[in-house]
Amino acid sequence: MLWAAVSVAALAFLIALEITARRYGLRGPITNQVQELIFGPKSGPLLYAGMALMMLVLTWRQRFIALGAALGIDVVFFLVRWTADSRLTFGNGALWVLLSYGVIAVTHRTGRERVLLLKGVGLGLLLVTGRKTGDAWLLITSKTRPMVLDQYVATADRALGNPSWLMGRIVRASGPIGTHLLDAVYIQLAVAAVLVALYQLRHVATERRFPRHHLVRTFLVIGLLGPAIYMLFPVVGPIYAYGVGIGAGGGEHWALANLWPNTLPPIAAPHPVLFDAVTPRNCMPSLHTAWATAIFIHSRKGPRSLRYAGTFWLIATLCATLGFGYHYGADLVAGVVFAFTIEAGLRAHDRGWERSGIRLVAHGAAVFAGLLVAYRYLPMEMAEHAWLSGPLLVLAMASVVHGYLRTTKLWDLKAAPVQQPEPQPVLV
DSSP states (O other): OHHHHHHHHHHHHHHHHHHHHHHTTOOOHHHHHHHTTTSOOSOHHHHHHHHHHHHTTSOHHHHHHHHHHHHHHHHHHHHHHHHTTOOOOOOHHHHHHHHHHHHHHHHHOOHHHHHHHHHHHHHHHHHHHHHHHHHHHHHHHHHHOOEEOHHHHHHHGGGGTOHHHHHHHHHHHHHHHHHHHHHHHHHTHHHHHHHHHHHHTTTHHHHTSOOSOOHHHHHHHHHHHHHHHHHHSOOOOHHHHSSSSOOTTOOGGGSSOSOTTTSOOOOOOOOOEEOOSSSOOOOSSOHHHHHHHHHHHHHTTSOHHHHHHHHHHHHHHHHHHHHTTSOOHHHHHHHHHHHHHHHHHHHHHHTTOOHHHHHHHHHHHHHHHHHHHHHHHOHHHHHHTHHHHHHHHHHHHHHHHHHHHHHHHHHHHHHSOOOOOOOOOOOO
16 A cells, blocks of 8 residues: 555656646656657666666566566667667667566566566666656756855855865866766766665565665655755856856856856855756755765665775765866755755654654754755855854764764664573583
8 A cells, every 4th residue: 555655646746747847848757758768768777777676576587588678679779770870879678678567567467476576667667767857857946946046055165165166176187087987976876876776675586575674765765855955945056156157058147257166256245146047956955965875874784895885986976076066065065964864764764753763853854954044044154154164064964974873773773683592501
């Protein structure tokens, strides 16, 4: 019943988002996803990552059949595009296999096996559709929020030393190797999440059930709730507001000044600024930071190689978001708090919302709301007293992280099975 309710709610949300996008003359997530059955996909690796999640519920023989079918379909599409001199992409086969197994679950499975296969298909489709939903959300933010608050965030960022300006210069100095590496990490974040999820869900095929909590849940909830904050706090980022001014809509007149990353913006009373109707208002909070933080959290219980990979992906993502001018430092602080609060909420829900869980989520939500209020209404005070406000921002973020680690450690100790002492031989 819970999965059915979630499925109905997700479908209703997608339909509402499709209708909203249509009103602004845009293609919604459903239309974009259906088009990828025939036309070139935007992200082939993401489609195969979604198929990999679905294959967790299959036997090894079924996995090889599914992978072979997907590759065969992609070869056909590739040859047709090559003959037609079209853009050479891949991923259609993975989408076709995903949908085919959904049909198989309904027509050739019964009972628990049908439910398990539908869960696997739904998980893969949610990951794929989540990308389309995010793209639609970003376009809607640019149409519905003409005024941006970049001056407020850039001023408040003085408390952190304007790290985007510093990292931007470092990335430029690293040359094409560093730039391409960070760009690959930034773009393929969802693929990294799937690698961690594959480890967490590796026993699904044998146990015939999904674990109660895993990374995909956190990933999807972050993507669902994050864009709502974009609507409340629209920010385009330093590369657009203070860079060369070549935003997604083009035209240098939209930029406040050509300052990033060489010259810091002057300290002055901030005010909302009119920006173009194309560039997404997707900075506050940094969802890339939130997702990378979630990957880091969930990789902690894996083997050493997975822990190292999670740490690398978090550090590289932070460097990319700042070094490419997509985010301010204040966005990253908010993103970390946002991720830990979402993760705490999901784990508290699994435990029945006991007092420690409610307290943990309330603390994270209060800190996150406090950050947004401070960025919006106290940026001048933060810039003028940077040596005080900067450490306070870091301490506020650290308090959420520390509270999460302390509380979840106690939860894990309570959930751990108690080992009985072995009987000792008694001399009779």
